[in-house]
Amino acid sequence: MHETYQANQTIELISFKLCPFVQRSVITLLHKGIDFNIQYIDLANKPDWFLALSPLGKVPVLKYGEEVLFESAVINEFLDEITADSLMPSDPLQKAKDRAWIEYSSQVLMAQYQVSLAKTPADFDTRLLGLNDKLSRLESLTSEHAYFNGANLALVDTALAPLFTRFAAIKQLFAKDLLADFPRLKALGERLLALPAVQKSVVEDFNQLYAEYLRKGESVLVSA
Ligand SMILES: N[C@@H](CCC(=O)N[C@@H](CS)C(=O)NCC(=O)O)C(=O)O
Missing domain, CATH: 1.20.1050.10 (Glutathione S-transferase Yfyf (Class Pi); Chain A, domain 2)
Incomplete structure (x- = not known):
């Protein structure tokens, strides 16, 4: 576990209720017991603040304090690395x-x-x-x-x-x-x-x- 980034920041996941890629991050957050808020948006009507935040205009986006991450695989590895009991093989x-x-x-x-x-x-x-x-x-x-x-x-x-x-x-x-x-x-x-x-x-x-x-x-x- 990476000591510098323990999950002590406010974490918010920007989501669309039916998105399977967001679901991956929710599973990782829940499984690792990380506190987070979820904010749903309508992908058919993307808010301007979301477009400003999301480089590809896609969910999931994870706000970690002031930082912004995108791409579910990247988000999940980050969440995994800042918490104990890694879900990635070490080899x-x-x-x-x-x-x-x-x-x-x-x-x-x-x-x-x-x-x-x-x-x-x-x-x-x-x-x-x-x-x-x-x-x-x-x-x-x-x-x-x-x-x-x-x-x-x-x-x-x-x-x-x-x-x-x-x-x-x-x-x-x-x-x-x-x-x-x-x-x-x-x-x-x-x-x-x-x-x-x-x-x-x-x-x-x-x-x-x-x-x-x-x-x-x-x-x-x-x-x-
Ligand atoms: N490779 C991305 C895929 C994310 C993705 O395709 N999200 C869809 C919803 S399930 C999206 O936001 N689509 C909006 C759009 O393409 O305009 C990831 O793994 O996070």
Whole structure:
């Protein structure tokens, strides 16, 4: 743990209720027991103060005292480093691999987003092939043990968890089990969704808001 930056500053996370990248940071904050405030914005109507703060105009943004951080993977490593019980492997090679899989998981989240917003059955099927291709690679790497790397929860798990929140919502709302062919990922998802930090990482009416968002986006999931 880095002594200079113990989590004794005011921490505020700028969020959008449905953003999976923000959710990663919320999971990390909650799991590490860090006090923080959350401020929600509407991404369809970004406030000027937010645009001034966020270099890419994206959430999450973390305000740490007067300092501003962006990019969920960077935010999470910072939060991890200023608190005890690191969620990053100490071995340089394993750490580099986890960083690479965190980036990969961002691409999987994007592929999941594309699938969720397909407007026609044909589009849905094409996009699902792309998502499944990415999931197959993850499936073959996922450990049989508790978490992605093995016995210990790591930042790569906090990066993957939002995928499972959305797969669970799709299953519950639209009776589609998109993880049916991926047993190891399914088991990993169940373990992650059982963690209190993951359960509390989204708003209580998440499924309702998610369904509404997909309906507005004319998703085929909603009209099917
Ligand atoms: N690579 C970024 C991705 C963040 C991202 O794409 N956030 C989305 C919401 S989920 C966003 O703010 N989009 C606003 C926009 O692109 O205008 C991260 O990991 O933090």
